[in-house]
Amino acid sequence: MSKLLTVGTVAFDAIETPFGKTDKILGGSASYISLAAAQFSIDQGIVSVVGGDFPKEFLEKLNERNINTEAVEIIEDGKTFFWAGKYHNDLNSRDTLITDLNVLADFKPVVPENYQDCDFLLLGNLHPTVQMDVIKQIPIKPKLVALDTMNFWMDNTLDELMEVLKKVDVITINDEEARQLSGEYSLVKAAQKIYEMGPEYVVIKKGEHGALLFHEDNVFFAPALPLEEVFDPTGAGDTFAGGFIGHLAKTEDISFENMKRAVISGSNLASFCVEKFGTERMENLTHDEIQKRLLQFKLLTQFDIEIN
């Protein structure tokens, strides 16, 4: 069974959408990623940090799904990272109301011994020096290292980001970030420039417009499933990443053909994530629901045209 290690945030989120609002609920990139990857039979652990205020029940939600949280450090006299945001009516944009880094400000990740031999490593969206710190603690390069990042790190810590990019196989970013990082408007050209920075695979997330996978001269596109209702987009990108790496870890196959399936798996899980607030939908997702929706993805995209 493949080992997947994810480094990311475990946090409190407070979310407001046109359909309602939540109190402090389970959030953070590592939570969404691991809940998505938990849909696959793998051995997975997360490295993160929370404060003494973090409810045991939240970690238990993860443990119940075979997510090892022993390396989630608990700083008893600290407070958990807290993000609050409010979505606009179209759900495509949001205002961040609160970002209290709290214990995350001094996060020193420690990779536990039993995951130092992980096969797959996912570096969630964090300070690039934290991401690099994790890579350095893993003596033998995993089969695949994936990294998620965002414009904030490009704006503020570009040199550090460029250093860590040299060490990764896959980068996942959104279309605007790909343009910012590469200086190219065309996503085809952007991917080519990003290859030169290190990653051999570039995954560009376009939200409701789907996701693109680039590798050498190959491109694959997975649409987002058109939904009647989107309730809360929070965590969709991390859920996509978790489904992507979870599929790869389970199948232990990093061929381009299998990466296509991984992108579809990620898109599939993300389509569920947005149906309820926070992680709620991902906590109550069945194998049958997932399989049924994979069939919808096939119907949505597959065609049979004669080429002569």
Add this chain to the structure above:
Amino acid sequence: MSKLLTVGTVAFDAIETPFGKTDKILGGSASYISLAAAQFSIDQGIVSVVGGDFPKEFLEKLNERNINTEAVEIIEDGKTFFWAGKYHNDLNSRDTLITDLNVLADFKPVVPENYQDCDFLLLGNLHPTVQMDVIKQIPIKPKLVALDTMNFWMDNTLDELMEVLKKVDVITINDEEARQLSGEYSLVKAAQKIYEMGPEYVVIKKGEHGALLFHEDNVFFAPALPLEEVFDPTGAGDTFAGGFIGHLAKTEDISFENMKRAVISGSNLASFCVEKFGTERMENLTHDEIQKRLLQFKLLTQFDIEIN
């Protein structure tokens, strides 16, 4: 051989993009639609109007591709419809600099006798009463009637548009227009509302984000091909529509499975259209280039995932 009749504009366009600018070149919805549909072995004619200033060579470009222009009325003492626009740097938005309706202002379409028995009818983006006028001149309902429209007609002639929608099978509009017409943000819900207005098939064009085809509970998605360079997006939507209806007319098959292929054919031709100014690329397109790019569409979208 199927007969396709297209009603639309034949015009002068003057286009400015970040890569250069043109003088008055061949433009108009009927020009783009018919040049795309000309890639298929069909009998096609267009109904339109131009002024005495319109060069014979422009109509000859169409005739050379077996496009019957006998029903393009020439008003000798009138001037041809003229549109000038300037694209912004991202090519996703543009400013209209000039819209001189000229002879289009009093356009009274006359469907020639030899196309009154057309099998396929495409009503290009025009005043809904002009579109209705054409429908009334066709004694037996064609196999398929498709209509293109835009927000301008929704804003100014909604009642007339709703009347003509009752008579059509397929509507092609962009995502914002689908939302405006239906009052629904979700495109799934928008399509359902639009079914009730008449069309059984709803094609939603999302530009660089692809196109969606809705019919009953079925949805199909065709991405736009990711390109290294987009040179001039003018006419891409009309080229898509021309490829869509051209494929249907050639195959004489309006099943949903075949409509999927039609959407891919339209997307494929549109990907060429944007590579050069105006209609230039469409005038110099070979069968082999089209087939080669269809293969790229397959590689871009087709995957093989086990569902259990």
